[in-house]
Amino acid sequence: MSRSWRIVLGLAWASLVANCLLVVTGGAVRLTGSGLGCPTWPQCGDGSYVTHSAYGLHGAIEFGNRMLTFVLALVAVATLVSALTARPYRRGPVLLALGLFLGIPAQAVIGGITVLTKLNPWVVMLHLMCSLLMVAAAALLVVRVREGDAPARSELAQPLRHLTSALLGLVLVICYLGAVVTGSGPHAGDLEAKRTGLDPDRMSQLHADGVFLLVGLTVALLVALHATGAPAVVRRAAAVLLVVELAQSVIGFVQFFTGLPAALVAAHMLGATVLVAAAVHLVLSTRTRATRVPAARPAASAARPAVAART
Structure with missing residues (x-):
């Protein structure tokens, strides 16, 4: 494996760990009763995108979970850019990295809907299952980077x-x-x-x-x-x-x-x-x-045409 793809592999592992942690922190929001710590979305409330003292500890916990999404997004961007620039170019891992990147804003929107619907349990379930699918995609990326493309x-x-x-x-x-x-x-x-x-x-x-x-x-x-x-x-x-x-x-x-x-x-x-x-x-x-083996180039002619004998 080339050095550039070893970097992609490390970022793929980071993406897997980050997606797992996001599930846990999302659970912490629910377990602490902080699901509506920020009562609206995409703002936290009162025209502000960040929490403030009026929302107390619940607001801090919910806002912290939202901020972790940005960390996950940075990892996803780094993974996608690294996969795009790694050599040799590999289409499969690049598409997986792109899917993980696109999944983050989709997840953020579903998370916003959970807040706007006041934690409707069916929407919360959808949010969790999408997170688990992101975990599955990250695990798939780890394996695909390590194996060949044949x-x-x-x-x-x-x-x-x-x-x-x-x-x-x-x-x-x-x-x-x-x-x-x-x-x-x-x-x-x-x-x-x-x-x-x-x-x-x-x-x-x-x-x-x-x-x-x-x-x-x-x-x-x-x-x-x-x-x-x-x-x-x-x-x-x-x-x-x-x-x-x-x-x-x-x-x-x-x-x-x-x-x-x-x-x-x-x-x-x-x-x-x-x-x-x-x-x-x-x-x-x-x-x-x-690993795919590049097709061999046609062998050059081993001998030049014979020179005609002088008469």
Whole structure:
């Protein structure tokens, strides 16, 4: 890998970490009841784009989360510029970096809508899921920068390949169900924020059922990978995913039976970002991409035409 692409790789990792932290800080806004600390958007309130003493600690927390978006934007710009100027030019990573950059203003608009709708839980869920998709895109960028650009070659049989993709889809569904649980229970972000009206206990049971299915399918995948002699990198990726799932399960059950303490809820949100990144890594580990080899130039003629003998 060239030096310029090593820089892009470092920035891709920074983008992944920053997107994960944005999910956690967004959760902190909700967990501290600061969702309307800045009562409007894009201004914070009273004609000012920054918070002031009248909004107190809640205003500072909400404004701080908004400022983190600008940090994320700077990382995204640096990543995109570095990918555009890195040599050799690589179209795939550039498009991913562009997608991450364009996702930030889109996320900011959705965040603004959550404020303007007074923390409507369904809009808050959309905001979280978009953030998790940004995490997935950043994880994809990290892998794409590290690998080549030749056509992907599968390392697994088709049924196992489909199972890894199904696991990623199930992870996203479970994350959404977790968001529905949150939107139906406490920690609304503001005392006057509406809830979904769904039964939190029933939604928690549905969420837990999805987790049981996810863990069971992951265990089945690991057994199949070992039985078929799958590459070690795929088996490691599946094992990492299983460990993250089990850790998330423990945190989820403990937080449910202890009354949803804020610290555990924040840890569960961080775990959701790691879970998504691990699932993306598993899917990408099932194929390889070699580095493209430039086409060889036509060989020059080895011999000059013979000189006609003098007569």
